[in-house]
Amino acid sequence: MSPESKTSQETPGAGARSVPDRTAGYELPGSGPSCLLLHGFTGTTAELWPLAEALAAAGYRVSAPLLPGHGIGAPDLLEAGREAWESAATAALLALPPPVRVVGLSMGALLATCLAAERGERVTRLALLAPAVGLTQPVALVSWALQRFPAVRRRFPALPAGTGSDLRDPTLRHTNPKNAWVSLRGLGELRELQARALAVAPSVAAPTLVCLGALDRTVTRRGALRLAKRLGGPSRVEVFPRSGHQLALDFDRQAVIGAVLAHFGATG
Numbered sequence: 001m002s003p004e005s006k007t008s009q010e011t012p013g014a015g016a017r018s019v020p021d022r023t024a025g026y027e028l029p030g031s032g033p034s035c036l037l038l039h040g041f042t043g044t045t046a047e048l049w050p051l052a053e054a055l056a057a058a059g060y061r062v063s064a065p066l067l068p069g070h071g072i073g074a075p076d077l078l079e080a081g082r083e084a085w086e087s088a089a090t091a092a093l094l095a096l097p098p099p100v101r102v103v104g105l106s107m108g109a110l111l112a113t114c115l116a117a118e119r120g121e122r123v124t125r126l127a128l129l130a131p132a133v134g135l136t137q138p139v140a141l142v143s144w145a146l147q148r149f150p151a152v153r154r155r156f157p158a159l160p161a162g163t164g165s166d167l168r169d170p171t172l173r174h175t176n177p178k179n180a181w182v183s184l185r186g187l188g189e190l191r192e193l194q195a196r197a198l199a200v201a202p203s204v205a206a207p208t209l210v211c212l213g214a215l216d217r218t219v220t221r222r223g224a225l226r227l228a229k230r231l232g233g234p235s236r237v238e239v240f241p242r243s244g245h246q247l248a249l250d251f252d253r254q255a256v257i258g259a260v261l262a263h264f265g266a267t268g
Helices: 045-057 082-094 107-118 139-148 150-155 184-203 221-230 253-264
Strands: 007-009 018-020 026-028 034-038 061-064 100-105 123-129 158-160 181-183 208-213 235-240
Touching: 026 045, 034 045, 034 082, 034 107, 045 061, 045 100, 045 253, 082 107, 082 184, 100 107, 107 123, 107 184, 123 221, 123 253, 181 184, 184 221, 208 221, 208 253, 221 235, 235 253
Parallel strands: 034 061, 034 100, 100 123, 123 208, 208 235
Antiparallel strands: 007 018, 026 061, 158 181
């Protein structure tokens, strides 16, 4: 486990064991290839935990860093932006022995695309879950307004994120940890990251799996397909019929995990 990772205890008393704090960034040991997991905007590493566990069980060495400005009650929510996210993702990639498989969810998929374009000698395969290229309304309208009217962002630096994650599974919808606020500066930075990922996509040579939730209410399928078509290497798109945006947590999570494991191949 990395020095910055937190730990929590399961059931107190005899037999209790230390487990990673799933919202704070974690590393899971493995004797096989490295795998980097990058979470989404306003999210935490908890949204990728089932996939991380499955990858580790298959022998992968897993690293899931918490990106700047994220985490529950993050003090730097309003300050962090694209450059900080990219820097943290790059540092996490360089800390892993190559070759590295990279999984990105939503904003993390955009970061994964940039990593594969710029560090292609280290990134051998990509799995992009619900890449946040096109945002659905009203998020897209707010994002557009921030570009046109910067004074709005100065007057209202953050807005409530609303209740519940974009999940069709009712058990997990209201329990998936995420930040209670959306930084409007961060939303503007996300737009810049979208443009950057699309611009560098033709330089991505790594074989890529793109996973989409048929019931996603956060990002558009059209935007994700646009990114997939621009990738320089071979790509394949799979749509999961019972899931929303949080593909690693929703009803189709086992199918998503199976698809990623099959795409990444053997660890031997």
